[in-house]
Amino acid sequence: MTEDSVIFTPEKSKKIALARLDLLNQWKEFRRKSDNKLQADYDFVNLHNTSNSHLFEILGKISRGTLHRWKNTLNGTEDYTKLIPQYKYAKVNEYRTILTDEEIKIFMGLLLHPNRLCIGKAIALTKYKLQQQGQSYIPADITFRKYANWFKKNNYDKWVLARDGEKALSDKVEPYIKRDASLLEVGDILVADGHVLNFNVINPFTGKPTRATLVGFLDWKSTALVGYEIMLEENTQCIASALRNSIINLDMIPKIVYQDNGRAFRAKYFTDDKGFSELGFNGLYSKLGIETVFARPYNARAKVIERFFKEFQEGFEKLLPSYVGSSIDNKPAYLMRNEKLHTQLHNKFVPTLDETIKMIDMWLNFKNSQPCPNAPSKTIAEVLGERKKQNVDIDLLNDLMLATEVKTIQRNGIRFLNCDYFDERLYGFKNKVLIKYNLFDLTSIKVYTTKGEYLCTAQRVTETHPMAKLLGTVTDFEDYKQKIVKQRKLHKKTINAVKTYLSNDETKFLETKMIEENSNPVRTEFKVRSKGVQKIFKNNSEKYEYLIKTNPDDKWITDFKQTKEYKLLYEADCEQRAKT
Numbered sequence: 001m002t003e004d005s006v007i008f009t010p011e012k013s014k015k016i017a018l019a020r021l022d023l024l025n026q027w028k029e030f031r032r033k034s035d036n037k038l039q040a041d042y043d044f045v046n047l048h049n050t051s052n053s054h055l056f057e058i059l060g061k062i063s064r065g066t067l068h069r070w071k072n073t074l075n076g077t078e079d080y081t082k083l084i085p086q087y088k089y090a091k092v093n094e095y096r097t098i099l100t101d102e103e104i105k106i107f108m109g110l111l112l113h114p115n116r117l118c119i120g121k122a123i124a125l126t127k128y129k130l131q132q133q134g135q136s137y138i139p140a141d142i143t144f145r146k147y148a149n150w151f152k153k154n155n156y157d158k159w160v161l162a163r164d165g166e167k168a169l170s171d172k173v174e175p176y177i178k179r180d181a182s183l184l185e186v187g188d189i190l191v192a193d194g195h196v197l198n199f200n201v202i203n204p205f206t207g208k209p210t211r212a213t214l215v216g217f218l219d220w221k222s223t224a225l226v227g228y229e230i231m232l233e234e235n236t237q238c239i240a241s242a243l244r245n246s247i248i249n250l251d252m253i254p255k256i257v258y259q260d261n262g263r264a265f266r267a268k269y270f271t272d273d274k275g276f277s278e279l280g281f282n283g284l285y286s287k288l289g290i291e292t293v294f295a296r297p298y299n300a301r302a303k304v305i306e307r308f309f310k311e312f313q314e315g316f317e318k319l320l321p322s323y324v325g326s327s328i329d330n331k332p333a334y335l336m337r338n339e340k341l342h343t344q345l346h347n348k349f350v351p352t353l354d355e356t357i358k359m360i361d362m363w364l365n366f367k368n369s370q371p372c373p374n375a376p377s378k379t380i381a382e383v384l385g386e387r388k389k390q391n392v393d394i395d396l397l398n399d400l401m402l403a404t405e406v407k408t409i410q411r412n413g414i415r416f417l418n419c420d421y422f423d424e425r426l427y428g429f430k431n432k433v434l435i436k437y438n439l440f441d442l443t444s445i446k447v448y449t450t451k452g453e454y455l456c457t458a459q460r461v462t463e464t465h466p467m468a469k470l471l472g473t474v475t476d477f478e479d480y481k482q483k484i485v486k487q488r489k490l491h492k493k494t495i496n497a498v499k500t501y502l503s504n505d506e507t508k509f510l511e512t513k514m515i516e517e518n519s520n521p522v523r524t525e526f527k528v529r530s531k532g533v534q535k536i537f538k539n540n541s542e543k544y545e546y547l548i549k550t551n552p553d554d555k556w557i558t559d560f561k562q563t564k565e566y567k568l569l570y571e572a573d574c575e576q577r578a579k580t
Contacts, residue, residue, distance in 0.1 A: 013084050013085050014080075014084065015058060016058060016059065016083075016084070016085055017080045017081065017082075017083040017084040017085075018080050019054075019055050019058040019059050020059065020070055020080075020083040021074075021078070021080045021083055022055060023048070023055050023059065023062075023067075024067065024070055024071060024074070026044075026055075027041075027044050027067055030043075030044045031044070041064045041067065042064065044067075045062060045063065045064050045067070048061075048062060049061045049062065070083060095147065095150045095151075095154070097143065097146070097147050098139060098143060099139055099143060099144070099147055103126070103130065103139065104147070106126050106129055106130070107122060107123070107126040107144055107147070107148075108151070110122040110125050110126060111148055111151075112158070112159070112162035112163060113162075113163075114162065114163060114164075114165070116163045116164070119144075119145055119148050120141075122144075122148070123141050123144045123145065126144065127141075156173060157169065157173045160172050160173050161173075181220055181221055181304075181373075181374040182374055182375065184220055184221040184374075185221060185387070185388075186219055186221045186222050186250075186383065186384055186386060186387035187219065187221075187250055187252045187253075187254050187255065187387050187388075188220065188221060188254070188255050188256065189219075189220040189221075189254065189255065189256045189257075189258055190217045190218065190219055190220070190226065190246060190254040190256070190257050190258070191217070191218045191219075191220055191257075191258045191259070191304055191305040192215070192216070192217045192218075192239070192242070192243070192257055192258070192259035192260065192305070193215075193216065193259065193260045193305045193306065193309070194213055194214070194215045194216075194234040194238075194239075194260065195213070195214045195215075195216065195309045195312070196211055196212075196213050196214075197211055197212050197213065197214055197230075197317065197356075198211075198313055198317045198318075198323060198324060198325060198326045199211075199317050199320045199322040199323045199324060200322040200324060200350050201230075201322070201350065201351055201352065201353055201356050202350055202351065202352045202353070203232065204352070204353060209322065209350045210232065211324070212230050212231060212232050212353070212356075213230070213231060213232065213233055213234045213238065214228055214229070214230050214360075215228060215229050215230075215231075215234055215238045215239050215241075215242040216228040216242060216305065216308075217242055217243060217245075217246040217257070218304065218305040218308055219250070219384065220258070220304055221374060221383065222372055222374070222380050222383040222384040223304065223308065223372060223373055223374065223380055224364075224367075224368055224380050224381070224383075224384045225308065225364060225367075226246045226249050226250050226384070227242050227243065227244075227245035227246025227247070227248070227249050227250075228242050228245065228246075228360070229241040229242035229245060230353055230356060230357060230360075236270075239270070240270075240284070240401060243257075243284075243401075244397065244398075244401060247288075247392055247397060248392065248394060248397070250387060250389075251387075251389040251390060251391065251392055252387060252388065252389055252390040252392065253288055253289060253290065253390065253392065254290060255290070255291060256290065256291045256292070256293060257285065257290050257291070257292050257293070258293045258295065259292065259293070259294060259295065260294075260295060270284045270285055270292070284400070284401060287400045288400055311367075312363075313326065315363070315367070316359075316360070316363045320351070320359075321346065321347035321348065321349045321350075322349065322350045322351065334346040367380065368380040368381040368384065369381060398438060401438070402436040402437060402438055402446070404434055404435070404436050405434070405435055405437075406432055406433075406434055406435075406450075407432065407433060407434075407435050408430070408431070408432050408433075409426050409429045409430055409431060409432075409433060410430075412461065413426050413458055413461065414426070414433070414435060414445065414447065414458055416435065416437070416445060417442065419442075419460050419461070420460070420461040421435075421444070421445050421458035421459065421460055421461065422458055422459065422461050423447070423456040423457065423458040423459065424486070424489075424490065425455060425456040426447065426455070426456065426458060427490050427493070428494070432450060433447050433448060433449060433450065433455065434447070434448040434449070434450060434452070435447055435448070435458075436448065442460065443459065443460050444457050444458060444459050444460065445457070445458050446458075462479070464476070464479060464480050464483060465477075465479075465480065474540070474541055474565055474569060477541065477569075478569055540560060540563075540565055540566075541565075541569055543556070543560075544557065544560055544566070
């Protein structure tokens with residue numbers, strides 16, 4: 001016998017059958033004490049129908065014929081199941097309705113449509129279609145509605161899949177695996193994800209309100225947010241900074257990072273890339289000895305950090321004046337149209353990024369003082385405090401977090417992130433190299449050969465003032481002079497190197513050419529104006545050059561030589577020339 005073939009017997013029917021059996025036994029005993037069986041039957045029936053007994057409440061009024069029919073049904077046995085009311089009951093997963101198969105097909109085809117029609121609209125369209133087909137008798141609305149309600153309750157998986165899709169089926173119907181976090185230790189697993197803040201902050205670049213992104217790393221055991229970073233968008237730098245903060249705050253390197261499946265989290269900076277593996281360079285997680293697990297796309301229930309962000313929204317974000325809501329449906333009243341009162345009363349305070357971080361830290365202190373879900377007898381902070389610290393070397397951590405890319409040396413060095421990085425040791429090379437850079441300090445990059453041999457540390461090249469001598473500051477002019485000196489030094493280096501490959505005639509030609517190019521060097525002195533006309537200087541450098549030529553014993557020169565400006569302009573230049 002299959003499960004579908006089992007006849008369903010309601011409890012109420014069983015109760016009625018047992019009551020009938022009890023009444024028959026009482027009737028049998030009542031007749032035994034009487035000589036006139038016929039009169040006894042009538043008396044018993046009358047006593048039952050006028051009583052307030054428990055059996056009467058179940059069975060109601062009966063007749064003498066009913067008693068004899070029940071007696072014959074038993075046929076001398078005590079099997080109460082023979083007395084179960086002989087109604088026609090549906091089987092398991094079966095619903096008895098007057099609706100025909102065709103009516104059900106039309107109705108459910110509309111009701112299970114992915115556009116999710118309401119039951120009332122599906123009923124109206126079904127009745128209209130049946131009328132168009134010429135059907136004379138059309139069932140009442142309540143008949144359709146009862147069938148729809150039964151179908152939803154007994155076929156909820158089909159209902160959700162048809163109307164809402166596979167993700168809804170996974171989120172609402174399919175059973176989930178309940179994980180026992182008590183088996184973990186603090187630092188075993190960090191769960192990472194990004195969260196677009198539901199309140200505005202001040203954009204540090206524009207000064208205008210905007211929604212930033214928080215990337216956080218949550219310890220699964222303690223449920224504490226051990227590290228985070230806030231930036232205008234979720235990118236590699238933001239994630240790396242959050243991970244670094246997590247490791248420093250924990251003072252330990254986690255064993256596993258369970259993270260989002262987004263592009264930024266899967267960047268080659270974090271994961272092992274084949275090109276780099278072949279050259280001996282691995283991703284960040286590999287270098288730190290961290291195993292990585294990526295969550296299934298659109299599977300929020302698998303990440304415990306999603307529950308943290310919901311609590312973060314309810315307990316923190318909604319308390320801020322700049323709260324804007326997570327969607328159009330739940331935005332605050334002051335953002336609604338024609339809400340003049342709320343707009344007038346609204347506090348227009350919008351925090352900066354620094355203020356936001358301070359407020360989040362205060363809320364996290366409160367959050368960590370609450371009971372830990374995975375250890376109810378302790379607070380989150382107490383569970384977090386039980387971790388085994390590793391005394392992580394921050395300098396070593398920073399070095400390990402250096403990102404790596406393959407670049408080709410160009411004329412101005414290495415082009416990276418729309419900036420040029422140059423060192424004299426890169427001059428004359430045109431081949432590919434590996435660069436390692438710190439996302440938290442992009443003033444310089446480390447350069448290696450493709451075999452991993454260190455070459456140099458290239459500095460970011462700054463742009464020069466177009467008219468440093470005439471319109472720039474002292475610093476602008478000094479920067480220009482130093483770059484000219486370096487340029488000539490490299491030029492001379494090439495000339496000297498080529499001499500070994502060329503004949504004497506060719507060498508003399510190059511030397512002559514070099515002299516001609518240098519015959520009009522950058523002038524650091526300025527034309528002296530005629531005597532009798534008051535001299536007006538643009539800066540101290542111009543005044544110094546003038547007095548050195550016209551009045552070298554002037555007291556002003558002595559005083560100027562004691563200033564930082566003089567040392568920057570002339571002593572640094574002398575040191576540079578001495579080296580060359």
